[in-house]
Amino acid sequence: MSKAVFRTIPLRDLNADQLLDLSKRMKLSLSRADMLAVQKIYQDEGREPTDVEMEVIAQTWSEHCKHRIFGAKITHVLDGKEETVDGLFKTYIRAVTEEICKNKPDFVLSAFEDNAGFVRLDDDKAVCLKVETHNHPSAIEPYAGANTGLGGVIRDILGAGKGAKPVASIDVFCFGPPDIEQDQIKAKDVIHPLGVMRGVVRGVRDYGNRMGIPTVNGAIQFDDTFIYNPLVFCGTAGIIPIKDIAKEVKPGHLLIAAGGRTGKDGLKGATFSSAELTTDSHEEDQTAVQIGNPIEEKKAADFVLAAREKGLIQFVTDCGAGGFSSAAGEMLRETGGEVWLENAPLKAPDLESWQVFISESQERMVIAIEEKDLPAMQELAAIYQTELCVLAKADGSQRLKVLHHGTTVCDLHVAALHEAPRREMKAKWRTQPAVKPAVPVRPESWTETLKTLLADFAIVSREPVIREYDHEVQGNTVLKPLAGASGDAPQDGSVIRVDGSNQLVAMACALLPEWGKTDPNLMGRAVVDECMRQLVAMGSNPDRIAILDNFCMGNPDSERELGALVECTKGMAKTATAYATPFVSGKDSFYNYFVTDEGPVSIPVTLLVSGFGIVEDAKHVVGASLRRVGSSIAILGKASAGLRGSIVAKYTKGIGMDAAPDFCEVESLAAYRRYYELVKQGAILSAHDIGEGGLAVALAEMAFSGKAGLRIATDKMPAAAGLTTAELLFGETPGRLLVEIDPEHVEAAEAAGLVIIGDSTRDPYLYISHNGTTLIDSPVDQLKPLWRDGLVKYY
Template sequence: MFTSKAVFRHVPILNLNAEELLALSQKLKLSLSKEDMLAVQAIFAEEKREPTDVELEVIAQTWSEHCKHRIFGAKITHTIDGKTEVVDSLYKTYVRDVTGRIREKKPDFVLSAFVDNAGFVKLDDELAVCLKAETHNHPSAIEPYAGANTGLGGVIRDILGAGKGAKPVASLDVFCFGPPDTKQEDIKAKDVIHPLGVMRGVVRGVRDYGNRMGIPTTSGAIQFDDTYIYNPLVFCGTMGVIPIKDIEKEVKPGHLLIAAGGRTGKDGLKGATFSSVSLTTSSHEEDQTAVQIGNPIEEKKVADFILAAREKGLIQFVTDCGAGGFSSAAGEMLSEVGGEVWLENAPLKVGEMESWQVFISESQERMVMAIEEKDLPEMQKLADIFETEICILAKADGTGILTVKHHGEVVCRLDNKHLHEAPRRHMTSEWSTEVGSGVEFELDYGFENGPESGNQILKALLADFAIVSREPIIREYDHEVQGNTLLKPLAGASGDAPQDGSVIRIHGSEQLVALSVALLPEWGKTMPHLMGRATVDECVRQLVAMGANPERIAILDNFCVGNPDAPEELGALVETTKGMAQTAEIYGAPFVSGKDSFYNYFKTDEGPVSIPVTLLVSGFGIMEDSKHIVGSSIRKVGSKLFLLGQASSGLAGSVLARVLVKGSAEGDEEALEFTQGPVFEEATSLEDYRRYYELVRKGVILSAHDVSEGGLAVALAEMAFSGKSGIAVDLADIPTLDDTPPAEHLFGETPGRIIFEVDPEKAAFASELGFTLIGETTDEKRLLITNGDMDFIDAPMEELKPLWKDGLKAFY
């Protein structure tokens, strides 16, 4: 075993001025602002001593944006269309308080939120389920395979550290990449990995970790946009199950803190602070040590060890050792009671590690748990059985002080009241809903001349990267390991048609869990408030479409933002958060967890490139009977098709608008522009979802698919990709909220809509509840969409499906 000496130094800061303090922060890559460094200086001035390098690193990790979420806790002076308001913490106002009000109305649903690694909701009288999603963007940008590999490993450990140890049962992944056909010469910075390299590395990293641990990857999404060339986004999520009795946990004086799993090395140094600043052309070379090295087999062993220890009642508290390493894990666990940490006990991968490196390294596959001292022999027996290494890392002592020793020398001594109280940020944001000066294009496809134009645009959408099948990537993952994936990510006669999400069976319960994800970053570029609303709706809508009870749905919010110090970008975040909160509260869908990632912008040689504000809403809903599971693929010929919800005008944010604008960009004197988004009412949608659920419980629904990217025409085509039938629909039978032009009716993306299939003999049930009959499934395998006696689309499925199915094959 490698050993290390106590190597630390005192860093003079007491006599530095503000500019010198900032320069020191930048030199040491602490990612602390001038105000932060002045606060640090004040702490040690009070103690009349200089800090050690260990103490500075501990404070930097703890106060980092990645760990402390200081922007979501900031006081923001926000101006919208010239009117100013003060937002006293985005988190408290639009996440925590919204969930609190929902919990008052549903006191028996959310069992825990915002106090643990993940939030828990009640499955049945014995079991609870949780979901957590995180990002690993910066590491994946410079090391796609390792970054994504450890991204999934980290969120799996979040679940193992939830309660006294939840069992991971399913994972999801959501990626945002630059377009795979990007030309190398269009990348305006050196040492930036081409989107193809990023995509392939990221997918394989997630694949190898999940598959080797035996956890199915069952749900996900991929978005492509030029802004993600420099800052790809990598979201990884995992769902867990735990007995309700094992949710509560507490560290008490006298508890031993045990570290288990992988050894500590020099990988993952300063990972939290690295993820809290922008990337530059030098990041790929200078920040390699911030990326961790994953070992899923080691994590599998420590996972089995933790679950066995929990079942024996040996664990009093457990958390993962992620961002900030032992500093974060031990600091969190000892934040109330205080305690003493012994770095020399940590098993090392390499020798000659300095004290700060041992304490803040983010080496993977490590968990920290609190146990009663009497249970140490039993823990060692279990560790031997599961072939995982444990050590005594610390002991809680009731002092309220975090003391870190290395071979008897005190290398860090911090009062928790200082360590966990970072200075609050005060920020300014602005947003204007008055955007655009180009030509608001009026669509005219010449439908009066036949379906050629409709066919043409439908084919263009089906072949667009926003819509094409993700099958080549889905096939990389084992989505059936553990044998509990009842609704799989691909379906239909050939097993290659899309689904809206997945459904997981839970051992020991009659109830099931549906999983879904939603993100609409194109909407965020011009309509962030509507994007927040629509993203929540899409996630909830997909869960409802699959058969989940709309009264038993919980959601997560994961934000990625470019430069929050730019008022417009922060303003977009504020508006997104407002919209998200509005819809969640109306739907009664509480937030039980979340995460944010800032500074996703890249300083190219031609200036900074920021991502659009990107909100991922992932959700899980309780399904009360396996008979309620509804897939997205047409089941048979002769069924009736119904539509839930109504379309409205407004193409802003749609795939069609982006395709048209891109196609008109060259040679046009005036740029096309779409500034009006669609309209929907959450209260109306919620009532629709409740009525739809009545049909689910009666066994009326054969299949259902949400209307999202590409609109009604794409949704119908995707349902018919099951290979079981064709579809005939008449737009004349479909009411709209306004005078919606045919093209917008076909390809607009109004939220709140679901197409569902019903047996003809049960169609009356749907009609009686007010749903609109729009067409039927046919024995001729083609998509026919008419408006009375006028054909808008008439195309055989054999022409449409290959465009959609093969869109990524050339790139992956």
């Protein structure tokens, strides 16, 4: 194509309704207020916009890119009392981190300023982690959506600082139940959860394995609410020399694009992800899904890292949502500059100007360099067999000027482009009262109850999925996702070694969407605690942990749903503050609801907290599997009353209407620090967090190591007065760890506040009693198959 192809869009004389209709017809996902603000820009400039400019503004202002709901002014009513939240991000995330960093000035090196946040690993190196969602694309194209979801977050790491090296990945999925009947799905063209699961897992598998990056940690949740809107979180950790974190674009810099070619895949991806799904989405929005090529990205990654090593990179970012529009728009935000679309290599010759600029075709990086370094970059590109073009030049004009074959197709002041109108929203939440069961729960057999829980989709082994991934490539995975005598026992997270450092990195994640349905504030607190608890259990220094927040929710225009988000964010901030655990990155995904023939179906407010902690010595690494016969088994933390949101509540009538179990952050942090001192002394043989399914499930999972049985008495277990047997065995109180201790260290453990509740035995049985009464008595080999084989027939 030898000329620009673009259109002028008349809008200066349209009324508000006509503007909104234009937004819908062009699939801009811009509101009435947004379109009025766009109209004002062009009324002031005395001209009409081009279609390129409209697409650029829509992408830049999209919820996906601008996070406008987290920046909104929200009038929130909690239990009838009104308050004003002056920005969720500013109030509960940035301010929390800034306050924490005052007391940890040398730990967080960068937060919320780059593609990922950095914390100090040692004197020379920093570690970063980024987690993204790819929900909407994965709903309509599970393989491609998840494939490019992981590819995109790997590029986020390559675009962090002047180029971090991707060293490990995590993935977290939320699906509908795999055993649901097709006729129970109340909408046409919705892919069955089994098809979604298989496609998503294989998409992530193929990208990560082919890139040579180990997938070391993750989680899967199943719930009816995720049938229409699956959630697909993909994350990657990176390592970078501290000297290469700072970056800047200056006038005179060239912007070069390297990697894949630009095509018609991924068109309007940012705006597509900022709207609800409908029965028409599967047909109408196919072009919003990108097509991945991990081998192309591997070449681009090696090129970027080689260029960084040679000191040739001044700034780098990935070409993700919004394509060149987003990458060049962000890089030229301070300076302005000219973009030359005709220089971009294309997959096909018939792309219009707006398509070249906003296409989200994968495997592309945009790099700012000194003009004198162009020949050196071209030489490296030839070595690594990656295509390179000169895309733009920063010029200090403060305008984003896009040319196509010499014709100006976009000319916007950078301030106008990046100043989207602030939203004002309303939220409401009413605390649900706790209702105590009138009749105590006494099933015929607590052992049978345990067996039921072990077979529940929330608890069963994820081994069929884990085995799809190479979790040992690069040779640095110290604590693997599965362990034990047979290599099939669950772990709380993973630990990786870092080349050239004595420090290691632990990675973990946590989410509890069932809690969010009734108590989002406590869910926010509990999820932060669970992630922290898992990292500490594996040997991380509790004072050297950083976390990420990833929010997904349905319709933010619903006052109740937005109210749940506000409460969840408050709870998360409270626990992060108490633990002095800074946020260094995050992401949000809204409009995860589907309009069925019977009305909209929304996901519950879902918070994923993922985190990374510094393990200061390889000797400190602690696994979650029982290691030997003759150990003492201790518990850290106190059980509270309440079974709301628990797994057992799904199966036992009369419970689950009470409160979810509360906990005290101050006590928990003090306990984690005492535990860490025991880790440094070598007193801890293994440790496993008590999470979903409670104490009995955690004990069973420890015993699945195949090394020993367990004999436990709950008489002395730290617990609130008057707990029921169900609460003792299956309550999910946060802040608790099961700990295996060498007998010679029992005295030190008890001095640190751990309470001995039993020991490991040669007989491979799980035996739990209370005040001399047997509660659970079963051979481990009768329990393990129920847990181990739960997903086998589905995957």
